[in-house]
Amino acid sequence: MTDSERLLVAAIVGRPNVGKSTLFNRLAGRRIAIVADTPGVTRDRQEAMASLGELQFRIFDTAGLEEAAGETTEARMRAQTDRAVRDADVVLFLIDARAGVTPLDAHFAQALRATRKPVILLANKAEGRAGEAGVLDAYALGLGEPVALSAEHGDGLVDLLEALRPHAPSETETVESEAFPEGMPDDGDAALPAGPLQLAVVGRPNAGKSTLVNRLLGDERLLTGPEPGLTRDAISIDWQYEGQWIRLVDTAGMRRKARIEADLERLSVRDSLEAVRMAQVVVLLVDGERGLDRQDLTIAAHVAEEGRAMVLAINKWDSVTDRARRLKEVEERLETSLAQVRGIPIVTLSALTGRHVDRLLPAVMQQYARWNCRLPTAQFNRWLAEMQEQHPPPLVSGRRLRIRYGTQVKARPPTFALFVNKADDLPESYLRYLANGLRQTFDLTGVPLRLMTRKGKNPYAPD
Ligand code: GDP
Ligand code: GDP
Secondary structure, eight states, X not given: OOOGGGXXXXXXXXXXTSSHHHHHHHHBTOOTTOOSOOOOOOTTOOEEEEEETTEEEEEEEOHHXXXXXXXXXXXXXXXXXXXXXXXXXXXXXXXXXXXXXOHHHHHHHHHHHHHTOOEEEEEESOOSSTTHHHHHHGGGGSSSSOEEOBTTTTBTHHHHHHHHGGGSOHHHHHHHHHHSTTOOOOTTSTTSOSXXXXXXXXXXXXXSHHHHHHHHHHHHOOOSOOOGGGTTTOOOEEEEETTEEEEEEXXXXXXXXXXXXXXXXXXXXXXXXXXXXXXXXEEEEEETTTOSOXXXXXXXXXXXXXXXXXXXXXXXXXXXXXXXXXXHHHHHHHHHHTTTSTTOOEEEOOTTTOTTGGGHHHHHHHHHHHHTOOOOHHHHHHHHHHHHHHSOOOEETTEEOOEEEEEEEETTTTEEEEEESSSSOOOHHHHHHHHHHHHHHTTOTTOOOEEXXXXXXXXXXXX
């Protein structure tokens, strides 16, 4: 396993300034679960061991070649491409999602397609909303579904890991099968992806996170203990529930215990935000004795913004006296403060006594499945037509806006492109109408949805 020749080798390529070095540093010598700052790898070092989740691989950054390869952009591009083709198993091709697809990106894409090397298209700088359009544009490069990434913030690394996995040589897979003794479910098993469901339990200090995690693991029989390599700062735990591997990616509540920090509240929210980035489904644990407060809502809003699936668990239900009132209060606060994600499931439980803890994972699995949903285009368009008939989009300077065509461009979270006859965006209220309709019609309750409008016809349909 130490023989580096047997490891997957990935080249990082792209035009200058898209974030190649940032990604390199992010991946180099760090484990995904470790959030503490370690001294960065310097820019002139072009090769490094990388690890993401269970996957160990080698990376090289071609940013240095830009200076070496001389003046012309073509020369630099060629140098990068040649090197990647010669030395890599897979190419990580970055574009800047904020800048959108530039002519140089398109050239690069063409050169890479011609090499027939596997390419993973990364739309970098995609944190927040600013990169959404760029992610959508990236489809036009003809390199498949782009992975939305933020090298700087560490978002999207889980998706990158998933994109890399199929390219890993079998030696590397052994690492995985050690971690998953019963064997992972095969690809194509239902609609769900084969990898583990990445789960984070977050919440304020004292909400009961440690108690809940211990309870969950106790109930579900822990198969793999905390990995020694990860215990310094974070713990990653894998176990199986109803045939689905679940990886607990962050246990802020557990590691906080080892620290003495003055500003516990702030630290805890920061921990939670970090955990959200690594997770696919987030359980926001709320102290039922206190109800849903401002900090809980900050975390919840962040989860929605990041497009993760969420389950709200109200803990300490054993010691809540006026349960009906408390539940109603939480539901109402959630609906008003988080109107963009209607119907987040709420589970009341007691981590301490174990009561109703068994309701949590089914809710998690359900949200995970919804979050992974892919709607067939024909069905989606039939639905769009009906929605527009029932409630037509508004007039803009005397002309009616019309959605000509729509398609789901990605899952996790479900993201849809709508092609409109005019450049003006559909008003926010109409998008909300559609999002709520989608949730109702296609059983997507409580899942963050992305709707993006474009002018024109469907650019991806074969002519
Ligand atoms: P390279 O020339 O491709 O190696 O790009 P660098 O890694 O040097 O990054 C170029 C600039 O983009 C730097 O200012 C980075 O801080 C910034 N950058 C890199 N990744 C991200 C990201 O995910 N989001 C944002 N907003 N900026 C990023
Ligand atoms: P963390 O800071 O979120 O990890 O919270 P802990 O798991 O350390 O729990 C904080 C406190 O709440 C401890 O005293 C727990 O015993 C208590 N606690 C946790 N779960 C429950 C519960 O379901 N009911 C009650 N009554 N107390 C609980």
